[in-house]
Amino acid sequence: MGWKDWPYWLKGGIIGTVLATLIILIVGFIALSICYENCPPFIKNSLFIFILPSYFLPGVIADVAIIIWNFLIGALIGFIYGKIKSRK
Numbered sequence: 001m002g003w004k005d006w007p008y009w010l011k012g013g014i015i016g017t018v019l020a021t022l023i024i025l026i027v028g029f030i031a032l033s034i035c036y037e038n039c040p041p042f043i044k045n046s047l048f049i050f051i052l053p054s055y056f057l058p059g060v061i062a063d064v065a066i067i068i069w070n071f072l073i074g075a076l077i078g079f080i081y082g083k084i085k086s087r088k
Helices: 008-034 054-087
Strands: none
16 A cells, blocks of 8 residues: 555645654754753753653653644644545
């Protein structure tokens, strides 16, 4: 079952998830490059999933919540697009 056979809500959800993940990574790398010398250690380690200090866990939970939220928004947009396209 290829990409073209998937329902529109799933395509939209995946696109929303990829975009959210890219935005989180880009913003994280920009923040890290701006304050690399003066950043606290938990910010320097925040981009590495394998190094999760206990005080950074709320940030990871927030990132996961943002990704899930963007999946739901993308799925809703894809669902609406699929309904509009099927009427033609």
